[in-house]
Amino acid sequence: MRRTRWTISTAAVVLAAAFTSSGTAQDVGADIVIRGGTVYPGDAAPFRGDVAIKGDRIVYVGPQAPGPAKRVIDATGLVVAPGFIDPHTHVDNALASSDPAARLVLPFLTQGVTTAFLGVDGSGDPDMDKTFGRAKIGAEGMMDGFGQSTRDYGINFATYVGLGAVRLKVIGPADRAPTAAETAKMTALVSDAMCAGALGLSTGLFYAPQSFARRPEVVALAKAAAAKGGVYDSHIRDESSYTIGLKGAIDEALAFGREAGIPVHIAHIKALGVDVHGQAGAIIAQIEAAQKAGQIVHADQYPWSASGTGLSAALMPRWAQDGGRAAMLKRFDEPATMAKMRAEIADNLRRRGGPSALLITSGPSGAEGKTLEAIAKDAGVDPIDAAIDILKQREAGVASFNQSEADIAAFIRRPWVVTSSDASQGHPRYYASFARKYALYVKDKKVIDLQTFIDRSTSTTADMFGLSERGRLERGAFADVIAFDPNRFGPRADYTHPTMLSTGMRFVVVNGQLAIEEGEVTGAAAGRPLPRTPKPGSCP
Structure with missing residues (x-):
């Protein structure tokens, strides 16, 4: 881990804390104790107390951490929560950069985002070693079945294998169906990527050349991901009225999930454009009917009226x-x-x-x-x-600028819709999505309460995607912890100034290391690639 000091002249930042467990009153010998904050453990009621960290793990969450600690952080007046998990981002280039400063991903850390998903919208490179920055090494050098990363990162990240990347590699940009041999080649690429740690298959069926893919092709690749225990993540074919319409595109995604036997995740759910404003209620009913029928379906959403x-x-x-x-x-x-x-x-x-x-x-x-x-x-x-x-x-x-506030609020309220950013350069959602959701939809408009916001930015997301030992403050979990000032946490970025860092994050801990301390970036690069373990027995 490299550690240099960076400063943020405009942002005060958030710290990390741990989850409510009924730990025994033993001397935990902590490296860090975050003391006296209002602890939101993730999927549990808040309380005032302590979170203790030793190494990269949480060792205590409760009213008062016993024993001494190397460092005690006074979190009085702060909200202490698990690090936020962003399930739909475009920070692939930042994390692949040769510049260590870019790999810190400061726009995320200053919002408390400690884990991000890459390879979305069908973009995920099937070469997992390349994405995870790990050397291609032999079995003797493997750890938990995966090679060690050769780079340092500011945040944790997982990745999908993408239909678009696979299709371009095998077919190219042409509007045509694959041959049987090409389909076999594409499914093999997906299977290999799943065995190497991909979360699942992502698609961007709105975008050419993925828009040329039809049901047999998509289902074949989704089945390959399903066989390894993956998720089907979809930027659906139409969020508006371009082709099959919003309802038709949701129907299509649900059908893919049923045919492939795979959980369906709808990326950045929305009703885009004047032709479909007001349809959020119908889309919600459509998805919840599928859930009642036994299908696993969930979604993410960014809190902006303008898409990118x-x-x-x-x-x-x-x-x-x-x-x-x-x-x-x-x-x-x-x-x-x-x-x-x-x-x-x-x-x-x-x-x-x-x-x-x-x-x-x-x-x-x-x-x-x-x-x-x-x-x-x-x-x-x-x-x-x-x-x-x-x-x-x-x-x-x-x-x-294509969404209505009524539709945005309707989706925010659903328990199966979690927070995301769809972070991309030039749009303020990269720098401010989690901060904006808190400031606008929790504090100002009161669409949801604080615990709901935290849960659907942490534990709910972790549960959807099977991120073990993250997303909650509990004993034994990885120490991704944030602490923010509830009166100051908010966005500075807007559409004309999209690269302003958010304010109010006082401390951020990533895998036990302080990445933000009293509003200053420490330069600690303690993030890790998070390759997903495939279904037992599904890979050689």
């Missing part, structure tokens, strides 16, 4: 993306093709709320931080022409 995606994903017809970016650019120069394309782009722009509802968050110089409407006005062109001009230069990221 690519400009081409938001506006371009899927047929126009067949063959990849080069083929799409070529179609821009074909008048007959463009005439057909313009009508569909116009309808996609309408369902997104119009050009004023699309904010460019990354892209060509001069476009970032402006709406598509403003860019078109400045250039004196139609918004569709402005969008095509941007795409001719490079792909652009957008924040798309």
Whole structure:
């Protein structure tokens, strides 16, 4: 573990604590005791007391830790909780960076996020050794069946194997069904990845070329993940009215789960766009009917009215993306093709709320931080022409303001919907999702209470995905603990300033090491890859 000192001039940060167990009053010989905070253990009532840590484990949770400790932290007035678990992120590049500072993932630590899931939306590389940063070593050097990581990380992370990554490796970007041999090759890649520690199979069926995948292909890969005890995680085919509609896309995901015999997780659940506003209640009823019928189904959600995606994903017809970016650019120069394309782009722009509802968050110089409407006005062109001009230069990221607060609140209230960020560059959700959910939906709007927020950011998430010994403050669990000031914990990032670190986290402990101490980043890189152990007997 490397340890250097970093400072955050704007953020006070959170510390870690442990879970309520009826431990015996013995001398625990703790390295750290977090004393006198209001302890929210995760899936249990809060109490005022102590959390004691020795090495990378919690050794006591209760009213008063016995015996001496090397370090006592006064948590009076602070909320002490398990480290938050984010089940849908795009911090793969940060964790794969050659820069140790990037691998700390400060936007997460300053919100109390100590564990993240990667490889979402079908992006997960089937090469688990690469993702986990571990050397390909022989059996004599293995620990618990997996190679040791060769890098240091600020947070813990698990990963999916992705349909998109597997499909591109075997088929490429073309709009066609796989041959029998290609299907066998793809299922083998998924099986191997599962045996090497993948959580399950992720898909992004909204995005080309994954949008070209049909039921037999998806079910075959999901069955390969199911055989090893995995989860099916889906950015569903349509969150709006693009193709099969929101209800149809939920039906499809549920059908995949039933046919493959695999738990279904709906990524960043939402009702996206003017055509489906108000449908949250119907979608909730649809999912809960499946649950009552015995199917395992759950979801995550980020607390923002604007989604984040690519400009081409938001506006371009899927047929126009067949063959990849080069083929799409070529179609821009074909008048007959463009005439057909313009009508569909116009309808996609309408369902997104119009050009004023699309904010460019990354892209060509001069476009970032402006709406598509403003860019078109400045250039004196139609918004569709402005969008095509941007795409001719490079792909652009957008924040798309497309959800209603009523739908957001309806999903937040469901016990099977947990907190996530969908963290991506250029959108404030990377820096502030957990802080915003607390500040806006717990403190301000009171949509849920504090214990519900903590449980659905920790223990509920851990239980959904089988993360053993994390997500709760209890004796024997790994010491991922946070402590925050309930009066100050909140977001600073917004859509025009998306990279402002959140405030109010006083202490953050990752695997027993202080990553944030009195609002300062210590530089401790105590995070770990968390390869999932496959179903017993399912792997060689």
